[in-house]
Amino acid sequence: MLINHFGLALASPEGGKLLFTLFVMFVAAKLAAELFERLKQPAVAGEIIAGVLVGPSVLALVEPTELTGAMAEIGVIFLLFLVGLETKPADIFRVGGRAAIVAVLGVIVPFIAGYLIMDLWGATNIESIFVGAAMVATSVGITARVLGQMGLLSLEVSRIILGAAVIDDILGLIILAVVSSLASEGGINYIEIATTAGLAIGFTVLIILVGAKTVNRIQPSVERLKVGHPYLLFGLSLCLGLALMATWIKVAPIIGAFLAGMALSESAEKTDMPHQAEAVTEFFLPFFLVSIGMQVQLNVLFSREVFTLAVIVTVLAVLSKLIGCGIGAYSMGRKKAMQIGMGMVPRGEVGIVVAQIGLGLHAVSSQAFGVVLFMAVATTLIAPPFLVRLFRDEKRVDEEPVIPVSSIS
């Protein structure tokens, strides 16, 4: 029935279940964040662990559903939008060359590492390729959150990480297209892959080049709108719109959201919109972090052999990014190379998606899938404390909000 999902939820057990899920996820995340802050550990890690605790593996209070998935997705989309708001296109251009080298080496080394370890373990060729591909894509949300909370998003290394993450996502997309066509058609469909790559690169470059100019031209019209909070509504619409367009050309929606934020970064400075967008993100983001933790399926790892492999793959996932991205940034000095490498370590949701597609194509076994899942969650947990340590001596450089977002904090 059409209206099933609307009114009924408001006064029914279903409505209670929905609110229970939201309440548990939100409060668990924030209690854990508070505890971790007090222990001088990254709040992000606390929120992910909160997800492990309330999720199916431990307390089983909540489980991943379409709704929690959607809340998580909106959360990471708004997070990258917010990061984009603090990033001017020129900032990215300036570090573009370096970011490209970091991204390319940070893709090649983990891919080879993943392929070789699976090959040694006795996996099929296509399964090894899929696990290698799953080790490629950085999930930049975690690093962006940690650096944002430390007020370090305007550092040159932070911008290299962001730029490299965008390029990395496009490279990951191309690799995924290649391995998918290998698995489903047995060969490589060059035309399709060239189209995919061309669209993704074209979209990104186009928005970076003309996005800000277009937004600046539209701004006077936005100011003349009669609807309340015009700039917030314009910003959120642009964010959702470019995230949607990104999915059409098969890039991750967070790339579209990041580009939308970047296009607005100049004109938004004069408004309160970034602070309003920050409030919206504060509500959504815990669902993203808790959802990562909720993915943990301890039962897949019961076999000692699989667990050992998962640990080895995780160690390789960390080292291969550190080495690959580190070499790309080595001319900046050892410390900055380490900062950039560690910033690219979290794999999060993208690796899971790649492995899941492999599972769907019967190219990846459920053990290998469990290994990727473990690696994806573990890398998001490992990176934050090291990031905090590596960036400990940097001074806050991000502009403080002109209008205090909370007069208490």
Next chain:
Amino acid sequence: MLINHFGLALASPEGGKLLFTLFVMFVAAKLAAELFERLKQPAVAGEIIAGVLVGPSVLALVEPTELTGAMAEIGVIFLLFLVGLETKPADIFRVGGRAAIVAVLGVIVPFIAGYLIMDLWGATNIESIFVGAAMVATSVGITARVLGQMGLLSLEVSRIILGAAVIDDILGLIILAVVSSLASEGGINYIEIATTAGLAIGFTVLIILVGAKTVNRIQPSVERLKVGHPYLLFGLSLCLGLALMATWIKVAPIIGAFLAGMALSESAEKTDMPHQAEAVTEFFLPFFLVSIGMQVQLNVLFSREVFTLAVIVTVLAVLSKLIGCGIGAYSMGRKKAMQIGMGMVPRGEVGIVVAQIGLGLHAVSSQAFGVVLFMAVATTLIAPPFLVRLFRDEKRVDEEPVIPVSSIS
């Protein structure tokens, strides 16, 4: 599979569909709001009509799903939380007696009107009772949004409307319990109904009496939290928590959210939390309004007889609230009585829920259900322009935000 809903959404057609739904609902709502503002019509009505247009009846771009229902529910919950933040417990106490009379008469008259018209139409006794019950409950969100946008929430009549809506919801709950037990058990289970009523009244009175004091006592601890935006997180947690508790005792979650806002109304004044909560609400609210419009099922009304009945029921729904609530407030003068009566006209989601339960119990036919659906949407559309007209001469009384929420608007 457990992770189905998480990662996959980020880079898949499903993710695209989710973003498409969010984008269409949000942008359609805000374009319609802008158009209606320019035509000097209430934005709320525009956003509901946007829902009719993009919904299954006309363009069929989007359809109600679990996700849109959840977004709508969160939207109206945060709206009532925001309204609560502008309402001090003492404000409600002062108008409590009058609000009670308005609520009781505003329940009795529509119930009788609904019962009689269905009886005349030849409906069964139980069906007439259900339609009568569906005509009882005011959906206060629409009125609150209109008055909030006009800056009139602090008026005495606005407070009577809010107080009466809370009482009205509790009375509606009791009536629903009575008619449900009539339909499913053929008689009235007095003990169960007394328990239901007692819990609902006890919950409401308890939070009004001790909520604010408890919050004021907790506030110093909230200020000492190390997590970012502590007061926003505390406010949103309390809102979700009391909304959840409300569902446990079967009251509408918006009552819990309103009470949470009221408990925080004093201590929040010193913080930026209300503006942050407003930003969050601005994102969610369009989904509530568009979802109302998306409920419209034009096909149910194809028969001329059913359509005529729907129009008559709608007219009665408007008149009976105007008369019932108007009599309750008549000693305040004709104009205020009309303002209060019109403020109680929108039925929205609560009437739909009642009719839906009747449908589930086979006590309500699909025609009668279609009639209630039409009445619920039509009353939410009819009330706003009349409200704007009736309140046209009042001066803004709500405090302007201390910190401008948007420096542009």
